[in-house]
Amino acid sequence: MSAPHPENSLNALGLMSGTSLDGVDAAIIRTNGTTITAHGPALTLPYPAELRRRLRELLDNAPGLQPDNADLKAVEHALTQVHVQAVQQLRQMAPHMPVDVIGFHGQTILHQPGRTWQIGDAAYLSHQTNLPVVHDFRSADVAAGGEGAPLVPLYHAALLHNRPAPVAVLNLGGVANLSLITRHGQIIACDTGPGNALLDDWASQHTGTPCDTDGQLAALGTVNAQVLEHLLAHPFFQQPAPKSLDRLSFHNALAHLAGLSAADGAATLVAFTVQAIARTPLPETPLEWFVCGGGRHNPTLMDALTKALPGAVYPAEHLGWNGDALEAECFGFLAIRSLAGLPLSLPTTTGVPSPQTGGRLTCMGITPWRRWFQTVPTHGFSSPT
Ligand SMILES: Nc1ncnc2c1ncn2[C@@H]1O[C@H](COP(=O)(O)OP(=O)(O)OP(=O)(O)O)[C@@H](O)[C@H]1O
Numbered sequence: 001m002s003a004p005h006p007e008n009s010l011n012a013l014g015l016m017s018g019t020s021l022d023g024v025d026a027a028i029i030r031t032n033g034t035t036i037t038a039h040g041p042a043l044t045l046p047y048p049a050e051l052r053r054r055l056r057e058l059l060d061n062a063p064g065l066q067p068d069n070a071d072l073k074a075v076e077h078a079l080t081q082v083h084v085q086a087v088q089q090l091r092q093m094a095p096h097m098p099v100d101v102i103g104f105h106g107q108t109i110l111h112q113p114g115r116t117w118q119i120g121d122a123a124y125l126s127h128q129t130n131l132p133v134v135h136d137f138r139s140a141d142v143a144a145g146g147e148g149a150p151l152v153p154l155y156h157a158a159l160l161h162n163r164p165a166p167v168a169v170l171n172l173g174g175v176a177n178l179s180l181i182t183r184h185g186q187i188i189a190c191d192t193g194p195g196n197a198l199l200d201d202w203a204s205q206h207t208g209t210p211c212d213t214d215g216q217l218a219a220l221g222t223v224n225a226q227v228l229e230h231l232l233a234h235p236f237f238q239q240p241a242p243k244s245l246d247r248l249s250f251h252n253a254l255a256h257l258a259g260l261s262a263a264d265g266a267a268t269l270v271a272f273t274v275q276a277i278a279r280t281p282l283p284e285t286p287l288e289w290f291v292c293g294g295g296r297h298n299p300t301l302m303d304a305l306t307k308a309l310p311g312a313v314y315p316a317e318h319l320g321w322n323g324d325a326l327e328a329e330c331f332g333f334l335a336i337r338s339l340a341g342l343p344l345s346l347p348t349t350t351g352v353p354s355p356q357t358g359g360r361l362t363c364m365g366i367t368p369w370r371r372w373f374q375t376v377p378t379h380g381f382s383s384p385t
């Protein structure tokens with residue numbers, strides 16, 4: 001299939017609710033699914049503490065839950081309502097970029113080999129916003145034998161198209177993942193290990209704060225080398241890429257920190273995140289690493305990364321990107337790729353046997369698209385009124 005023409009670009013609003021469970025990231029981009037012709041505004045709408053607590057409870061219980069479970073449905077509705085608000089607020093901020101379509105990731109509550117589960121009510125979101133919604137981005141990849149994650153590498157590659165290779169993007173979310181673009185333009189990707197999720201849990205247990213704000217606790221501690229090596233002995237690190245993780249894949253790791261002071265535990269968890277990245281085998285060594293995701297706000301983590309990684313380490317803003325909005329932008333980008341029938345994943349990003357399309361379209365109120373539909377030859381059928 002030939003690449004879509006830049007003039008066929010649409011304004012896509014991407015929505016991402018990540019593994020940190022902290023809120024919804026929303027961003028607008030203009031794209032044809034290959035190039036990004038404009039970046040619009042972005043915002044983050046935090047979840048109320050009670051919703052965060054209920055989401056965490058869902059994650060902990062997800063393996064035994066039925067899709068029609070009443071609590072699950074209630075949380076899904078509350079979560080979707082926050083997404084609706086995010087869309088409404090962002091549209092008000094961008095009257096110059098009227099939204100054509102929403103890319104809605106939803107919230108992953110379970111991610112295991114052969115099974116990935118995102119909650120979020122696309123029909124309600126579409127109805128409330130009167131916009132078409134592309135969602136369910138991971139199922140087709142998993143059904144075809146892929147990991148279903150990470151999906152952001154094709155967006156990273158689009159952003160990096162004129163950067164000297166080898167070059168990498170590193171996302172430090174609840175889970176960390178990287179994309180490497182090689183000299184020959186190959187896109188290699190995987191989840192690397194924990195990002196901030198364990199550190200968040202540790203900080204919340206020891207200081208009552210939702211994260212180790214500005215890395216202050218970890219900066220006071222000393223890495224326990226023995227515990228660190230124990231953590232890095234997890235079988236995940238022996239698996240070849242592509243590979244992916246669940247928010248709770250390393251949940252038991254905190255038990256290995258028992259007996260450490262709050263500061264030493266935090267320092268050891270920072271080293272765990274960093275060493276998991278530094279030890280990920282890559283076919284080429286990146287000249288530059290561009291770091292996005294909330295972890296780049298943690299100076300202790302960024303300093304440790306800079307020391308451990310070969311090549312220069314920069315926050316995403318070094319290239320003028322918004323490092324808090326990249327994943328949301330990505331799901332706008334993938335929504336357009338889905339509509340254009342372009343792959344969302346590759347054998348080198350998710351392990352899927354061949355480049356894989358994906359996403360599902362839900363249209364409850366398609367007013368913006370009626371104009372478009374009415375221009376399409378109807379072969380004897382009349383257009384909807
Ligand atoms: N000032 C800060 N100091 C330390 N950590 C911070 C700071 N700001 C954000 N973070 C970290 O960033 C996390 C949120 O990151 P982000 O929003 O990228 O995660 P996510 O998108 O939910 O995760 P994922 O990419 O795995 O889906 C917070 O949970 C926190 O750990």
Ligand SMILES: CC(=O)N[C@H]1[C@@H]2OC[C@@H](O2)[C@@H](O)[C@@H]1O[C@H](C)C(=O)O
Nearest residue numbers: 019108111149150151152175177327
């Ligand atoms: C199953 C799932 O939701 N995975 C997330 C998670 O958060 C980071 C990492 O693990 C990544 O694999 C993925 O998110 C991004 C957006 C991705 O698919 O690329």
